[in-house]
Amino acid sequence: MAISEFDLIARYFAAAGAQRTDVPLGIGDDGAVLACPAGCEVVAVTDTLVEGTHFLSGSSPASIGHRALAVNLSDVAAMGARPAWALLALTLPAADESWLAAFAQGFGALARRFGVALVGGDTTSGPLCITVQLLGLVERGRALRRSGGRAGDELFVSGTPGDAAAGLALERHRPATDTAETRFLRERFLYPEPRVALGEQLCGWASACIDLSDGLAGDLGKLAAASGCGATLEVDDLPLSAALRSMQGPEGAWRLALTGGDDYELLFAVPPARMAAMSAALPAGRWGYRRIGALCAEPGLHVTRGGGVIEFSHRGYEHFSG
């Protein structure tokens, strides 16, 4: 690699993130020094994007930079924390300056929007791979967990799941003409919007929360299992975008909403006793979430459509059984 590690970091990333007053020492030493405010706990997450696994070869570097941070912001949001400080470990086959500039722009714009300081990192030579570690802050004892749900809690999801999976399919097999709908879906994959403000607001209301990365059905299964419950889910209640329904048809749309990955929406449970107050404090219309089911005592995922039970597997096969 022609440009040294130091030069790389200094040139493209030194000013990429937000400026924060709680960073006594940032990029450029052996480590960063961070000041955690009294009464807060630190939430730590990490996620890796690998070329060919998490994004297509030749993807827009601005999108890769955005997504590398967004997937971590989504994890911090699912914990109900405020994002604060990021470390970026970047492995590159070559120091392509225009690629780096676009990557840093995509990463930096999102970091500044969410007040995240880039406080350190490492650049190495090798196959393209990006690991971000993100630290957030949450009031002591208030972090959301997957495990706090109880049978009877109502289930909600933000946004319109399935769009990102449809967008990825469009990135893979570009249609001859790009419409407003295909552009919308591709953007939903390339530039996911982490639900950071919603996650913070859910502290005190939600009993359990998880972010959607591997598909709604699978991630709901994880939340329910961690909470020692099962879950019911009504297909007709899924919030589906007009673009997704138009592209996939009604049948394909809900299947993709349940099984498609890369949504980075929040799925959360709320005890019935808190419902009225939460609806008043966080109106569903303004905050963009919708009820899709409930936790139940019986283990497993119980999917209904128009009230009738359907047998659903992650592979997308279904058999009507009631």
Added chain:
Amino acid sequence: MAISEFDLIARYFAAAGAQRTDVPLGIGDDGAVLACPAGCEVVAVTDTLVEGTHFLSGSSPASIGHRALAVNLSDVAAMGARPAWALLALTLPAADESWLAAFAQGFGALARRFGVALVGGDTTSGPLCITVQLLGLVERGRALRRSGGRAGDELFVSGTPGDAAAGLALERHRPATDTAETRFLRERFLYPEPRVALGEQLCGWASACIDLSDGLAGDLGKLAAASGCGATLEVDDLPLSAALRSMQGPEGAWRLALTGGDDYELLFAVPPARMAAMSAALPAGRWGYRRIGALCAEPGLHVTRGGGVIEFSHRGYEHFSG
């Protein structure tokens, strides 16, 4: 990858690190929750190891696991901090269970020895690449920096630099017979010992500190430049191991000590006024460090041998000029 991410983490890493009481929530949720004690700051570091760049293809997985954590422990040590919590991002071409078990053993043994809890991570499919993020704790305002040195401060190095580079050369070109000396040098590359206790003890004594990863001469140049100084270094004062001198000869040994990488020793500066008290508190013999030079006002690295100036470049060429 046949085994799911969740299974991988659960099976090999859940119990790999130390148990700590300051981890309200560890592996298994969207993020970890960490309790920073009052009066402390958090030190955050990250380093990546890539197959073929930082270790040879086919290297012992136990060594890779050890080194992935050790290089980060060394950065935390250079900041004078106590290591506390680690995140592990592991990209693997395949889920080879015996490889994973050995990697987790190498990583876990070092983590437990230094009281590091493994609190989260991510496993992905792709070319072999390991990124560790390590968080440490240091009393507020006490972290060591590269930039605190002043002209006149004396320079010290721990251990015997150059051994790891010689060990790597032996790993590349295995000699027909392995001797006690070749084994010693190979171990110094495969299982570096981060100077965590020394780093912590140096708070309050050292004016500046850096860990050796890219070679003593280059890393000294970084410390001196960050401190707005130059540095003098006497080749005859370099602490060289008997094994290194035996393998490389006296000439080759000091060259490798100056230019070889992967030492993970500490290089630090101490103001003359603190020397007597530091020597009493941290006897050099017991703590394994040695004086090799001093910071000076004139920029650049000024290398002497037996008092005579030698012209030294990182490429290992020298021309006697005095």
